[in-house]
Amino acid sequence: MQLATEICDRASALEFLLGRINYERTSTIPYCSAEFKLDRMRSLLSLLGDPHLALRAVHIAGTKGKGSTASMIAAVLSAAGYSTGLYTSPHLERLEERFLVGGRQCEENRFVRLAAEVQAAVVELDRIASAAGDSTARPTFFEITTAMAMLHFAQCNVDAAVLEVGLGGRLDSTNVCCPEVCLITSISFDHTRQLGNTLRAIAGEKAGIIKPGVPAVSGVLADEPRSAIRSAAAEQGAPLLERGCDFDAVPRHGEPRAESIGQLFDYWENTAEGRWSLADLHLPLLGQHQAANASAAIAALRQLVRRGWSISDDAIRWGLAAARCDARIEVIRRRPNVILDVAHNVASIQAIVEVLREEFPSGRRALLFASSRDKDVPGMLRLLLPEYDHIVLTRFVTNPRAVAVEELHSLARETLVDARGRQSEIVIEPDPVAAWRHARQLARPEDLICITGSFFLAAELLPHVR
Numbered sequence: 001m002q003l004a005t006e007i008c009d010r011a012s013a014l015e016f017l018l019g020r021i022n023y024e025r026t027s028t029i030p031y032c033s034a035e036f037k038l039d040r041m042r043s044l045l046s047l048l049g050d051p052h053l054a055l056r057a058v059h060i061a062g063t064k065g066k067g068s069t070a071s072m073i074a075a076v077l078s079a080a081g082y083s084t085g086l087y088t089s090p091h092l093e094r095l096e097e098r099f100l101v102g103g104r105q106c107e108e109n110r111f112v113r114l115a116a117e118v119q120a121a122v123v124e125l126d127r128i129a130s131a132a133g134d135s136t137a138r139p140t141f142f143e144i145t146t147a148m149a150m151l152h153f154a155q156c157n158v159d160a161a162v163l164e165v166g167l168g169g170r171l172d173s174t175n176v177c178c179p180e181v182c183l184i185t186s187i188s189f190d191h192t193r194q195l196g197n198t199l200r201a202i203a204g205e206k207a208g209i210i211k212p213g214v215p216a217v218s219g220v221l222a223d224e225p226r227s228a229i230r231s232a233a234a235e236q237g238a239p240l241l242e243r244g245c246d247f248d249a250v251p252r253h254g255e256p257r258a259e260s261i262g263q264l265f266d267y268w269e270n271t272a273e274g275r276w277s278l279a280d281l282h283l284p285l286l287g288q289h290q291a292a293n294a295s296a297a298i299a300a301l302r303q304l305v306r307r308g309w310s311i312s313d314d315a316i317r318w319g320l321a322a323a324r325c326d327a328r329i330e331v332i333r334r335r336p337n338v339i340l341d342v343a344h345n346v347a348s349i350q351a352i353v354e355v356l357r358e359e360f361p362s363g364r365r366a367l368l369f370a371s372s373r374d375k376d377v378p379g380m381l382r383l384l385l386p387e388y389d390h391i392v393l394t395r396f397v398t399n400p401r402a403v404a405v406e407e408l409h410s411l412a413r414e415t416l417v418d419a420r421g422r423q424s425e426i427v428i429e430p431d432p433v434a435a436w437r438h439a440r441q442l443a444r445p446e447d448l449i450c451i452t453g454s455f456f457l458a459a460e461l462l463p464h465v466r
Helices: 010-026 037-047 066-079 108-132 141-155 199-209 223-236 288-306 313-322 346-359 377-387 405-418 432-442 455-465
Strands: 057-061 084-087 099-101 160-164 179-184 216-218 240-242 247-251 263-271 274-283 330-333 337-340 365-369 390-393 425-428 448-452
Touching (some): 010 108, 010 141, 037 141, 057 066, 057 199, 066 084, 066 288, 084 141, 099 141, 108 141, 141 160, 179 199, 199 223, 216 223, 216 288, 223 240, 263 288, 274 288, 288 313, 288 346, 337 455, 346 377, 365 377, 365 432, 365 455, 390 405, 390 432, 432 448, 448 455
Parallel strands (some): 057 179, 179 216, 337 448, 365 390, 365 448, 390 425
Antiparallel strands (some): 247 263, 263 274, 330 337
């Protein structure tokens, strides 16, 4: 297809993509609520030759854990010898982090070519939308990056494409894929304005990725969302495996670890032939919730085996041992211990609280926190604040959705009045880099600093913390 616009370098490619973000921020067009958004995505991909139809996908949704689970599955498939594409979002430092092949970001010249091809299709759809007077037909930034990922994977002839849902599932732009297996990691409250204010409604949206006859794996334990997922699978005639019923992880508590970080666990699964298990698995990620994510990942991989994929027990073992997921309770520095985490909802914050209690029981703690306006900030602060001696409240500067530090301070003071336990010092610092320096000055070598609350905060501070 003839390119409508020449893109010469990465800066020009990013200018095109950032221009779409800025348009969406300033426009009142309801991009995310349009029922025809999947048709818009298919129209975009059609102009690119329908690359998604060539991909054998593993499709992953969930409130939390989907990025980690996607990384685990991709690592195991690579260990099994498959050329594997991995699409996750958002990114921390470079846009190319969103689409990896074999664990590697695409080279700059390939990124520029991908952006050029997709921009040409976007320009054509924009022209059609303008002619029809329908601005809602303009592809969104996330649809554009999803198209770039799918085009990249198809051009690289990957054997498998592991695709993380961006938001929800039913109307997400990744939901045009052709999955070999679908996976839902967990259900909790987040994005309630878009997905609903009950766990059943949220589960229904995320279960929208389940396809007719395609195996589905669920890591959800609570009755209300589990019931919704069961109903969706039954409607699609999709075999469903559920954590706690059909498979699970069993942590090996109290055993010495040769590795410096992570955990050991066993996996079991009920099959038609009886119980199948895999023992002494090492995962270099902190938190029992990650072992639960790993169990769902293994269950999905075992479904691939039943569909003819060659994935040995050793590939599962080696892949999990090599898995990594940046800024998921990541120990990024030592003396003092510095934890970088992208938790941005109550369930994720609860997980980090539990992990830090278990892994770092002693020493003073400093919290560096910022959040977006559409999150349950009071709920997160209620869990976090009693755990810390020093609290530094800040904001991120690359996105206008940040909660002002004055508002955070007010919420924090209200929370501390209600909370029992330690009395914490609160400092507000609007500049995130200055906030990091302040937290660093407070900490002694035996102390801990935790940076959490937002992907945007983690992305802005990562180069400074390193």
